[in-house]
Amino acid sequence: MQPEKFYYDNKIVKQFGIATIVWGIVGMLVGVVIAFQLAYPALSFGIPYTTFGRLRPLHTNAVIFAFVGNAVFAGSYYIFQRVLKTRMFSDTLSKIHLWGWQLIIVVGAISLLLGYTTGKEYAELEWPVDIMITIVWVIFGINMFGTILKRRERHLYVAIWFFIGTWVAVAMLHIVNSFELPFSIFKSYSLYAGVQDALVQWWYGHNAVAFFLTTPFLGLMYYFVPKAAERPVYSYRWSIIHFWALIFIYIWAGPHHLLYTALPEWAQALGTVFSVMLILPSWGGMLNGLFTIRGAWDKVKEDPVLKMFVVALTAYGMATFEGPMLSLKSVNAVSHYTDWTIAHVHVGALGFNGFMIFGMLYWLVPRMWNTTLFSRKMANQHFIIGTIGILVYAVPLYWAGFTQSLMWKKFTDSGQLQYQFIETITSIVPMYILRAIGGTVYLVGALMAVYNLAKTMKKGSFVANEAAEAIPFKLQAMPAVKMHWHSVIERKPVRMLILSLVAVAIGGAIELVPTFMIESNVPSIAAVKPYTPLELQGRDIYVREGCYTCHSQMIRPFRDEEARYGEYSKAGEFVYDHPFQWGSKRTGPDLHREGGKYPDSWHFRHMRDPQEMSPGSLMPTYNWLIENDINIKSTPAKIRAMQTLGVPYPKGFDKIANDDLHRQADSIVAGLQKDKIKVSRDKEIIAIIAYLQRLGTDIKKNQTTSNEVH
Amino acid sequence: MKFTNYLKQIQNVSIYPLISLILFTTIFTIVAIYVFSADKKKMDDQAGIPLQ
Numbered sequence: 001m002q003p004e005k006f007y008y009d010n011k012i013v014k015q016f017g018i019a020t021i022v023w024g025i026v027g028m029l030v031g032v033v034i035a036f037q038l039a040y041p042a043l044s045f046g047i048p049y050t051t052f053g054r055l056r057p058l059h060t061n062a063v064i065f066a067f068v069g070n071a072v073f074a075g076s077y078y079i080f081q082r083v084l085k086t087r088m089f090s091d092t093l094s095k096i097h098l099w100g101w102q103l104i105i106v107v108g109a110i111s112l113l114l115g116y117t118t119g120k121e122y123a124e125l126e127w128p129v130d131i132m133i134t135i136v137w138v139i140f141g142i143n144m145f146g147t148i149l150k151r152r153e154r155h156l157y158v159a160i161w162f163f164i165g166t167w168v169a170v171a172m173l174h175i176v177n178s179f180e181l182p183f184s185i186f187k188s189y190s191l192y193a194g195v196q197d198a199l200v201q202w203w204y205g206h207n208a209v210a211f212f213l214t215t216p217f218l219g220l221m222y223y224f225v226p227k228a229a230e231r232p233v234y235s236y237r238w239s240i241i242h243f244w245a246l247i248f249i250y251i252w253a254g255p256h257h258l259l260y261t262a263l264p265e266w267a268q269a270l271g272t273v274f275s276v277m278l279i280l281p282s283w284g285g286m287l288n289g290l291f292t293i294r295g296a297w298d299k300v301k302e303d304p305v306l307k308m309f310v311v312a313l314t315a316y317g318m319a320t321f322e323g324p325m326l327s328l329k330s331v332n333a334v335s336h337y338t339d340w341t342i343a344h345v346h347v348g349a350l351g352f353n354g355f356m357i358f359g360m361l362y363w364l365v366p367r368m369w370n371t372t373l374f375s376r377k378m379a380n381q382h383f384i385i386g387t388i389g390i391l392v393y394a395v396p397l398y399w400a401g402f403t404q405s406l407m408w409k410k411f412t413d414s415g416q417l418q419y420q421f422i423e424t425i426t427s428i429v430p431m432y433i434l435r436a437i438g439g440t441v442y443l444v445g446a447l448m449a450v451y452n453l454a455k456t457m458k459k460g461s462f463v464a465n466e467a468a469e470a471i472p473f474k475l476q477a478m479p480a481v482k483m484h485w486h487s488v489i490e491r492k493p494v495r496m497l498i499l500s501l502v503a504v505a506i507g508g509a510i511e512l513v514p515t516f517m518i519e520s521n522v523p524s525i526a527a528v529k530p531y532t533p534l535e536l537q538g539r540d541i542y543v544r545e546g547c548y549t550c551h552s553q554m555i556r557p558f559r560d561e562e563a564r565y566g567e568y569s570k571a572g573e574f575v576y577d578h579p580f581q582w583g584s585k586r587t588g589p590d591l592h593r594e595g596g597k598y599p600d601s602w603h604f605r606h607m608r609d610p611q612e613m614s615p616g617s618l619m620p621t622y623n624w625l626i627e628n629d630i631n632i633k634s635t636p637a638k639i640r641a642m643q644t645l646g647v648p649y650p651k652g653f654d655k656i657a658n659d660d661l662h663r664q665a666d667s668i669v670a671g672l673q674k675d676k677i678k679v680s681r682d683k684e685i686i687a688i689i690a691y692l693q694r695l696g697t698d699i700k701k702n703q704t705t706s707n708e709v710h
Numbered sequence: 711m712k713f714t715n716y717l718k719q720i721q722n723v724s725i726y727p728l729i730s731l732i733l734f735t736t737i738f739t740i741v742a743i744y745v746f747s748a749d750k751k752k753m754d755d756q757a758g759i760p761l762q
Contacts, residue, residue: 157756
């Protein structure tokens with residue numbers, strides 16, 4: 001039989017690889033900046049575009065979608081071609097995918113800095129960008145399946161399954177979580193409200209970790225670890241179980257982000273049970289990777305690639321043990337809203353994702369440039385510096401998390417809260433400084449990688465089209481061994497796709513449907529009324545400035561939280577919240593019962609200079625809210641959008657909404673004047689004060705509730 | 711456009727986590743049976759694909 005000659009497309013791998021490095025440095029640099037801002041709020045510089053609330057979403061989106069995303073595409077484009085023994089389906093589609101994704105990143109970054117955000121973590125990009133993502137993702141899918149269909153290898157290697165699972169799940173998650181109603185060219189409201197929005201968001205948020213940061217990296221692991229160790233994967237049997245168990249269990253675990261919240265109890269229990277079960281496939285996968293390297297232990301001492309992989313897999317094991325532990329209600333009661341979560345995710349992000357990526361690049365670049373690594377010594381130093389960076393980052397944050405949580409919960413003998421919120425923050429600032437230093441050290445390591453890889457590229461000569469040959473698929477004899485039913489699935493990629501979709505869709509549907517369909521799952525409260533136009537404008541400013549990155553709006557039913565913030569939050573209080581703003585971290589106090597706690601003048605002064613009202617506060621100034629006018633032109637469109645979403649404003653209210661807005665603004669201005677503050681009624685500060693003063697007050701006004709379930 | 715609640719309440723909602731557990735256990739068992747009854751040579755061949 002005559003083998004066919006063909007060429008692997010290395011250029012697309014190179015381009016995605018370079019994009020990985022460039023965006024990686026940008027994303028990490030922004031991370032270092034915001035880490036220092038948490039210790040020194042003056043570093044927000046008093047302008048909106050460089051303030052923590054806007055930079056934090058930029059950091060998370062940049063590292064997840066730009067750094068990790070490009071790395072997945074680089075690695076998968078390399079792997080598809082090799083294990084399927086063919087060039088990519090279409091060079092044109094590869095190019096559209098590459099440049100489309102980079103365009104999304106640039107547009108996304110600019111829009112986040114300008115304050116266009118949906119206010120939903122890791123899904124902050126607004127509706128036009130969401131559509132762009134969908135289009136590019138479909139193009140990636142066509143290119144991927146086209147390549148699979150024209151392959152010259154009968155069997156689909158396990159790495160390919162992980163990429164198929166990734167593609168299917170991310171498509172589903174992105175579409176379901178991005179349902180939003182545009183009311184202007186760049187802004188929209190989430191179709192879901194309150195509890196429903198929270199459930200969809202964390203179903204998405206958790207599975208973004210699962211299917212964007214984990215499954216594709218396991219695909220990379222199953223290819224690059226055997227390659228680097230020069231031996232096949234330890235157990236191919238395990239890898240099959242690993243795949244099905246992981247994609248089937250992961251999808252159910254989302255509600256563990258909402259323990260003790262207003263989410264129905266049964267959904268919380270579901271999240272916990274499946275989270276604990278996740279240990280098994282995760283550790284199975286980790287051990288499979290580590291055991292693959294086991295026989296090559298002598299090489300690990302020398303080879304920076306294998307060293308990186310060993311630490312990456314260990315970090316994966318640690319993070320996937322910790323994750324289920326954090327899903328236990330008793331542990332979550334302590335960890336949630338603290339820096340423990342941030343430490344946890346960075347063990348995964350810096351350790352697992354980061355080191356897998358650097359290991360992969362150190363392996364790929366010399367091969368594609370037909371040379372050897374410029375400096376193996378420098379790569380080994382990078383490994384050491386990076387590992388130290390991770391430790392200096394994570395350990396202080398664990399400390400900060402425990403310290404703060406214990407301080408929050410501490411009562412005096414006479415039954416009073418022992419610490420003011422501000423004391424719990426000022427006591428952990430030294431930990432924030434250490435964390436920022438740890439992040440900087442890790443970034444220095446990454447810069448060394450940039451230098452080393454650039455020098456390697458310069459030293460070698462790039463092979464854009466790598467020659468290969470294989471026997472055409474149709475001419476290959478069928479295997480002599482008896483076919484097993486699973487082999488039939490594995491050889492049929494479309495069937496594989498459908499089964500993966502079924503596995504993830506069942507999980508999603510069972511989790512989400514009851515919360516949407518059944519009234520008793522979101523008890524309504526008669527006293528809860530829609531926001532006034534001024535409050536709605538204020539709420540949109542709250543979303544725009546990313547206040548949710550530091551403040552929660554969800555009081556859990558604990559003694560200390562009720563003593564500190566007030567009555568615990570009920571599901572029915574959020575029915576008009578498009579989007580929900582529960583938050584996930586308390587660098588500042590919870591704001592759900594903020595209404596009426598302080599006078600308007602306090603809020604005015606606090607926004608202008610937080611440290612004046614609350615010495616030691618880490619909050620940056622928001623003095624531009626005093627300068628900027630409320631965009632009242634948008635009020636009617638916002639009201640109409642809310643009406644479409646089912647918020648019961650009276651018919652024709654959009655036309656008189658601004659009159660109502662001015663009336664309320666006038667009364668706030670008059671109140672401020674009494675406290676010797678002069679400000680015009682058109683300013684954004686008035687709207688944000690109106691919103692903050694409304695928060696959580698509905699059930700205080702009228703205690704009669706209907707259908708209330710505790 | 712509004713997400714209305716179609717049902718007042720649902721009886722025995724705890725059946726949902728049970729369904730999920732049963733589904734998972736079934737699939738897990740089937741995959742496990744397949745995997746451990748699979749031909750050793752075939753498994754080795756497939757594991758060797760990246761190294762060819």
